[in-house]
Amino acid sequence: MDISDVLDDLNTAQREAVSAPPGNILVLAGAGSGKTRVLVHRIAWLVRVEQISPYSVMAVTFTNKAAQEMRQRTEALLGIPTAGMWVGTFHGISHRLLRQHWQEAGLLQTFQILDAQDQQRLVKRILKNLELDETRWPVKQAVWFINSRKEEGVRPQHIPDTGDLTTRQLVRIYTSYEEQCKRMGVVDFAELLLRTLELLRDNQELLAHYQQRFQHLLVDEFQDTNSIQYALLRLLAGKNNFVFAVGDDDQSIYGWRGARIENIQQFSDDLSNTQLIRLEQNYRSTGNILKVANHLINNNQGRLGKALWTASGEGTPVELYAAYNEMDEARFVADRVQQWVALGEKRSEVAVLYRSNAQSRIFEETFISMQIPYRVYGGLRFFERAEIKDALAYLRLCVNHEDDASLERIINQPARGIGERTLDIVRSLAREKDISLWRAALDCLDVKLFSNRAMHSVQGFVKLITDLSKQMHGLPLSEQVDHVVQASGLMQLHVADKSEKAQTRKENLEELVSAARAFEYEADESETLSPIDAFLSHAVLESGEAQGDAWEDCVQMMTLHSAKGLEFPLVFLCGLEEGLFPHQMSMEEPGRLEEERRLCYVGITRAQQNLILSYAENRRLHGRENYCVPSRFISELPAEHLQEIRPRAMVSRPVVVSPKARVPGGSVEGIRVGQRVSHKKFGDGVVLNYEGQGSHARVQVNFERAGSKWLVMAYANLTVL
């Protein structure tokens, strides 16, 4: 048999991983070492050489995008369709299992999925119901509590009552949340995984069936798995199946949302006959870039250890620019982008990376003014837009009247005269009788609990939903969506409004209908689920790209997190300042600081040919001018591989006041930007800027308590600290 295309073009380590005899294998794949390639070729090896049926293979990733890529590349390599193969995200695969075994899992056949937004709204509602003060019980904290318990596999009844009042209260919230979800027939993201784990754990027959079916489990980005995902994997693996996990402990950047880097370290303890293979040859970056990356990541403790190397040359040195402020930083980047383009290179080969989204703004402004096309990644996805969520809420309510979350969302959208007052009457009846809002609304109408006006409005709403539900019956999916969008008045609402935003919303609603039509087209005949239920789940589970395929030749702008997995010939890594990167919130704990360092490592290793680092000495943040200290990560880089770029002469460098400027009574000698000074009234601060000479000299000081102020040197009477 010809297996040349399965093993050709692989290096020794890659080949070793791909052709390893069936067993539990952990591949430590450094950045740019051909991780996805190894996974795809491994599947091909199993099918072609080991003669494993594609139906016995399950491949799991974290994002839909990665799953799609794996599917495509596998198909291309194997030359057979992979439709019967289980390739997907942990959530997607769990969803599929729950749909198939909804009864055993204790769900409604038509259960729907709650996204993060909906979940937060629901918890908020519950806090109100329980009459808890939102300042003492912040919604976010309650959501975090619920999600992290679920990620640990802990149900409310598992939490012991230690008498701690805070815990007791949170458990109350968690319990109520679960009841509501059950009544409404919805599950959140964490629930998809936990419910699947429980389903298989508590159902020996089912477990045996799937253990028999999936002999090979392949996992991508293994360092990002959380406890439940890892448990699910081990459960499916059982004693007889094989796990092939690919990951990189140095690229674990999602600890804050439950990813457990420990899973990598535990792999060999938890599974039998494990083999560890390292992929250290990097095919992406130049030698200089790799040296800088290796040097930085060496500052982390407890790594599994890995040193990337490349067979290609040193390349150009990594550069470091010390900007005067964030405007200067952005202008510098824009200038260099134009130089790059002037050399005949593409803008789309350039990435501007930053720690937090707020930083994109100044770059956007600068790029606009210099007419450089750009594209910002991240932000609201298609199915998360308000108008889309409104339309989906109508559909969900029509399909399932018990869906309170959806009812709350659209009962007065578009406005039909049902306000808080009216809604409160419905809510209290629902709570009292423990029924859904929909039924409560019907009951309220029956016993005439509303004022005349409200009565009329609610009747109108009830009729609208009842009619829509009836009319939808038997229509093809896209027509159902179209009809609901029209008849609900949502479309009219935006058509009537001539503003640009409303026009976009209108177009988005039209796009939703197109999406439904496309979905209809590829709908699986074997699905037992109705098209509309399938479409609604699809919308939540695959919320789509944030920005459409506006693929001109654009500079790519994104956070470091969203850059993972991508590569660019020219990379700018910006805002390397203490407090910003590493972020203030992560500087205290050593563990979190190490994650920031890994994030920096991820950023550096995105670069193929050129890497330019930058920081600003001053930065306006939350409306405050701040004097910034360069990031500790800069000092952790090898100086001999860094080339500092001298700022232009115009930009303020530390100013030393000449002896002439000395003012009686004020000790001004040595005042320069960044100098700490003290003022009688304003207290301590840092010099931000300086202008003028002699008695006209003015100095800008950022006081810790009083904020930023311009002071005349002659009167300020500053003391140098």
Added chain:
DNA sequence: GCGACATTGTTTTTT
């Protein structure tokens, strides 16, 4: 019930 002001918090993001 709706629009106008005030208050608040501000890392990262997928599913």
Added chain:
DNA sequence: ACAATGTCGC
């Protein structure tokens, strides 16, 4: 600074 909530008055 600024956006996204929440509160208040009509």
